[in-house]
Amino acid sequence: MVTRLDVVVVGSGPNGLVAAITLARAGLDVLVLEEQPVAGGGARTLDLGLAGGLLHDVCSAVHPMAWASPVLAPILARRGVELVVPQVAYAHPLPGGRAGLAWHDLDRTVAGLGADGDAWRELVGPLAADVQRLVELTLGDHRHVPRDVLGPGLPTAARLAARIVQQGTPLWRRPLRGDVARALLTGAAAHSMTRLPSLVGAGTGVLLAALAHAGLGWPVPRGGSAAVSDALLAELADLGGRVVTGRPVRVPGDLPPAHVTMFDTAPGTVAQVAGDRLAPRARRALTRRRPGPGVAKVDLVLSGPIPWTVPEVGLASTVHLGGTRAQVVRAEAQITAGRHAHRPFTLVSDPAALDAARARGGLRPVWSYAHVPTGSRADLTATVLAHLEQYAPGVRDLVVDARCTPASRRHLVDANQVGGDITGGSTSLLRMLVGPVPGWDPYRVGPDVWLCSASAPPGPGVHGMSGAHAARSVLGALAERGKAGR
Ligand SMILES: Cc1cc2nc3c(=O)[nH]c(=O)nc-3n(C[C@H](O)[C@H](O)[C@H](O)COP(=O)(O)OP(=O)(O)OC[C@H]3O[C@@H](n4cnc5c(N)ncnc54)[C@H](O)[C@@H]3O)c2cc1C
Known part of the structure; x- marks a missing residue:
């Protein structure tokens, strides 16, 4: 007789691993199948065969969501993962030798923004001061309202809603007036990869x-983003969960028999592999989900630090290149309309500036x-080099090696990145709130099939929360089945 596993998880990204950990912790027998030779999905750090045999982050590099995540943070702390905090969280250089600097220290940021300083403090300061509630509101399953939202949590919820409406509509002309502060906020909003202003862009920003x-x-x-996956893999192994790499799941026959199948994958993969186990409505919705705009990744090997015109830009873990708000808006409109931008919005990180051993x-x-x-x-x-050269003249002379993975080839690095999409198709607030299959439980897409990837709420980022919420849905369903069986 074939033994049936409790749970099979397809995909070992942060969400797949968190789902597996949550279920293994509940005593279930969990197997993770991963098509790549190395587990970790969007949190891998590999030798790409570029000069010096250096280790490069293949997807994520910078992790505000990881420490903010109620499920990831305790695991990273327990496993001794060190998160190196930059003095400047992110920077946004502008023409004319100016730059927006989001210092970790809010007061310093306010001082640097001159006439817009007080408006910046008012815009994000109260949300930063109540970060736990902010995280409950944004990284929840978008179905359950945090318990105290009608009590002490109301001011933060109301502020967040007001900021989303203000910064996600033409009202975003206020309250920031100057180029620098506007660019600083727009760069964060552009992570949503939407036509700006947009509600999802405002929420993200x-x-x-x-x-x-x-x-x-x-x-x-x-050590790089792999430190995050290594911690998750160690946690899972200690709980008895298993991970098999080099195991693509493309057709139903690739799945071993299991009571529950979870997909840390693109929605289309669920429809392709488990289509006959889904309700027709869910199958249609998963098949129809279109990818968002793409990214082209450019990995560089440099022989020295990036010579930023504004030296403080080099203190940031992430640098946004794209110029003024108007220039970023134009470039994002072009790529969402299917055209290349002359100076596309570009993110840059030089991890060795914070972690010397990376060099x-x-x-x-x-x-x-x-x-x-x-x-x-x-x-x-x-x-990308021309863009960098504009804000860091001489950087070209430091380039020892370079390689681009175009959007059309990103799926070879991680099959979820269909056409280079890194947002899981979450390109509107509604899509992000609802998930690919409308319904009260956005994770359960069939009687014994769950979606747990960043395509399900709360959406993209290395936070593992889609995996955690999906696993809770599985546990709820198993408890119901247990009751029914009694
Ligand atoms: C270039 C880039 C930069 C990014 N930068 C950041 C950043 O700095 N900070 C941040 O928080 N987020 C960042 N992100 C986003 C982040 O990486 C993702 O949102 C996150 O990894 C999503 O986690 P996931 O578990 O849902 O999916 P993934 O991490 O994509 O993992 C999915 C896993 O499933 C596997 N898989 C897919 N299909 C199959 C199949 N059919 N069979 C077997 N295995 C399969 C894949 O190989 C992969 O390992 C970035 C993404 C990219 C691409």
Whole structure:
């Protein structure tokens, strides 16, 4: 007789691993199947075969969501993962030798923003000061309202809603008036990869800007993002969970028999592999879910630190390149309309500036990615270098090696990144709140099938919360089944 496992999880990204850990902790027999040779999904750090044999973060590099995550933070602390806190969470250089600097210290940020300083404090300060409630509101399952929202939690909930409406609509002309503060907030909003202003952009921007001034800011894990996955893998192994790598799941026959199947994958994969176990409505919704715009990742090896015109930019874990608010808005509108932007919004991180051991033999890995249309085949190396050169003249002379993974090839690195999409298709507030299959439980897509990836609420980022919420849904369903069986 074939033994039936309790749970199979397809995919070992942060959400898949958190789901597996939550269920293994509840005493279930859990097996994770991962198609890549190395587990960890969007939190892997690998030798890409570039000069110096350096280790590069293949997807995520900077982790405000990890310390803010109620499920990830305790695991990282228990497993001794060090999150290195930069003095400047993120920076946004502008033409004319100016730069917006989101210092971890809110007062310093306010001082640097001149006439917009007080407005910045008012916009994000109270949210940063009540970060736990902010996280409950944004990283929840978007179904359950936090318990105290009609009591002591009301001011934070009301503030968040007001900021989303103000910064997600043409009202965003207020209260920030100057180029620098506007660019600083717009850069955080552009992580949503939407046409700006948008409600999802405003929510993303306000959350990320508030996290810059709270807790550990925008830290990098010592040793790279793999430190996050290694901690999750160690936790799972101690709980008896197993992970098999090099095991793609493409057809129903690739799955071993199990009472529960969870997918830390793109929605289309669920429909492809488990279509006959889904309600027709769910199958249609999962099949129809379209990817968001793409990213082209450009990995560099430099022979020295990036020579930023404004030296404080080099203190930031993340640098946003894109120019003024108007320029970022134009570039994001172009890529969402399927066209390349001349100067696409680009994110850059030089982890060795915070974690010296990431550099070796005088060489350092530099991580960058640029927003491009879905499925773009373009090699963005020259574009990203030209962009960098604008704010860090001479950087080209430091380039020892470079490689671009175009959007059209991102699925080879991680099958969830269909056409280079890194948002799980969460390109509107509604989609992000509802998830791919409308319903009260956005995770349970079939009687014994659950979606637990970043395509389900609360959406993208290394926080593991989609996995945690999906696992709780599984436990609820199993408890119900247990009651019914009695
Ligand atoms: C270039 C880039 C930069 C980013 N930067 C950041 C950042 O700095 N900070 C941050 O918080 N977030 C960042 N993100 C987003 C973050 O990485 C993701 O939101 C997060 O990893 C999502 O986790 P997940 O578990 O849902 O999916 P993933 O991490 O994508 O993991 C999914 C896993 O499932 C596996 N898989 C998929 N299909 C199959 C299949 N059919 N069979 C078997 N295995 C399968 C994949 O190989 C992968 O291992 C970035 C993403 C990218 C691409």
